[in-house]
Amino acid sequence: MDVNEFAVKFGAIVSEPGLSPETELSALDGWDSLGQVTFIAFARRQFGQVLNVEKMKSAKTVSDLYNLVSGG
Amino acid sequence: MAFSKIEAIAYYLPEQTFPDSEVARLHPEWDVGRISLKTGVTDRRRASEDETALDLGVKAAERLFSESGFPREKVDAVVFCTQNPDYILPPNSCLAHERLGLRHDIPAYDLSHGCAGFVSALSMADALIRAGAAKHVLVITADTYSKRMNPDDRTVQTLFGDAGAATLVSESDTERIGAFAFDTDGSGSRNLIVPMSGARKGEVEGTASPGLRGPADLFMNGREIMVFALSKVPELMDRSLAKAGISVDDVGWFVFHQANAFMLENLRAICGLPEDKFIVNMHKIGNTVSASIPIALRMAMDVKPAFGGKVLIVGFGVGYESGSAVIDL
Numbered sequence: 300m301d302v303n304e305f306a307v308k309f310g311a312i313v314s315e316p317g318l319s320p321e322t323e324l325s326a327l328d329g330w331d332s333l334g335q336v337t338f339i340a341f342a343r344r345q346f347g348q349v350l351n352v353e354k355m356k357s358a359k360t361v362s363d364l365y366n367l368v369s370g371g
Numbered sequence: 372m373a374f375s376k377i378e379a380i381a382y383y384l385p386e387q388t389f390p391d392s393e394v395a396r397l398h399p400e401w402d403v404g405r406i407s408l409k410t411g412v413t414d415r416r417r418a419s420e421d422e423t424a425l426d427l428g429v430k431a432a433e434r435l436f437s438e439s440g441f442p443r444e445k446v447d448a449v450v451f452c453t454q455n456p457d458y459i460l461p462p463n464s465c466l467a468h469e470r471l472g473l474r475h476d477i478p479a480y481d482l483s484h485g486c487a488g489f490v491s492a493l494s495m496a497d498a499l500i501r502a503g504a505a506k507h508v509l510v511i512t513a514d515t516y517s518k519r520m521n522p523d524d525r526t527v528q529t530l531f532g533d534a535g536a537a538t539l540v541s542e543s544d545t546e547r548i549g550a551f552a553f554d555t556d557g558s559g560s561r562n563l564i565v566p567m568s569g570a571r572k573g574e575v576e577g578t579a580s581p582g583l584r585g586p587a588d589l590f591m592n593g594r595e596i597m598v599f600a601l602s603k604v605p606e607l608m609d610r611s612l613a614k615a616g617i618s619v620d621d622v623g624w625f626v627f628h629q630a631n632a633f634m635l636e637n638l639r640a641i642c643g644l645p646e647d648k649f650i651v652n653m654h655k656i657g658n659t660v661s662a663s664i665p666i667a668l669r670m671a672m673d674v675k676p677a678f679g680g681k682v683l684i685v686g687f688g689v690g691y692e693s694g695s696a697v698i699d700l
Contacts, residue, residue, distance in 0.1 A: 308640055311636050311637070311639070311640040312637060312640050314408075314409075314633065314636070332594075333594060333597060336597070336598055336601065337597075337601055337637045337640075337641070340601040340602060340605070340641050341637075341640055341641045344605050344641045344642065344643070345641070345643055
């Protein structure tokens with residue numbers, strides 16, 4: 300899964316279509332505690348990654364999250 | 372050994388509707404547009420004052436007999452799944468049995484389950500048939516959560532709808548219902564509960580909300596239910612697929628309990644399932660609890676010519692109880 304495909308799938312999690320890798324997470328209403336819980340489940344399932352919650356919370360953009368789950 | 376299959380499905384929706392426009396009229400302080408966007412529900416059905424889950428279930432069963440032409444005297448067992456029976460005793464299954472005029476030499480079982488109820492009831496029907504105890508089992512799943520809701524509780528009022536479904540499970544030469552997987556975890560029982568609804572007296576800690584909910588009103592901790600579903604459903608899906616010896620690509624359709632559109636979309640993303648094989652059709656009827664999976668199956672049969680083949684079903688909810696299976700329609 301490349302970063303652009305990731306952005307589309309992440310958009311489904313936060314209920315926001317049309318996200319790009321550069322989208323700022325702070326601008327997304329759906330990136331709340333529930334969105335984060337959902338993302339943790341998504342990362343575990345799709346990438347086999349058990350996320351570090353602090354690192355996830357410090358991510359600024361969609362691309363940061365992608366790097367976190369893909370190990371990039 | 373005999374196997375089982377789904378022979379026919381029918382459902383019945385009460386006539387009374389509770390659309391967003393009516394919700395907004397009664398509760399001008401609620402942001403109905405935003406709620407609908409999250410839940411994906413814009414209308415719901417409501418049983419009338421003198422209409423119960425028993426009535427809805429019996430009407431669905433009558434519809435099943437008239438549509439399919441299946442003779443009711445061939446039914447060898449009846450299962451009635453609801454959490455709103457007419458009485459604590461006698462059982463709803465006996466009342467439905469009488470109304471439907473079924474044979475007397477058959478067993479009638481009540482099952483008190485919610486959103487996983489269809490999978491549980493289906494597994495009972497399948498087990499009866501595999502054991503040689505029945506050739507045709509009538510499974511009724513019907514509920515009326517509206518009877519338990521406080522009118523001012525936004526989270527449940529906008530989400531749940533009343534409905535009844537009837538499913539005829541029959542003997543089959545090949546395995547067309549199977550690969551059941553279950554998960555039971557009573558530690559989550561307080562997150563979806565009607566306190567003071569049975570023999571246990573006293574309030575349940577953490578569920579009261581003065582002015583919003585009384586001690587006998589339905590309480591739902593939506594956030595906790597969401598966390599539960601997101602962690603359990605993918606695991607159950609894997610277990611059923613492994614039991615069936617197939618992969619996601621071998622499944623024609625995915626029909627999950629129609630909890631709410633937001634949760635379904637998240638589950639689909641987590642499980643990595645294709646949108647065109649994933650059924651979401653609760654926009655006009657809401658979350659219909661144990662009736663939701665058979666209604667979703669039947670609606671898909673009616674509107675999608677390609678619908679059929681291997682279908683993975685997953686139910687999850689109150690208890691916590693969750694279950695999945697692979698059916699071949």
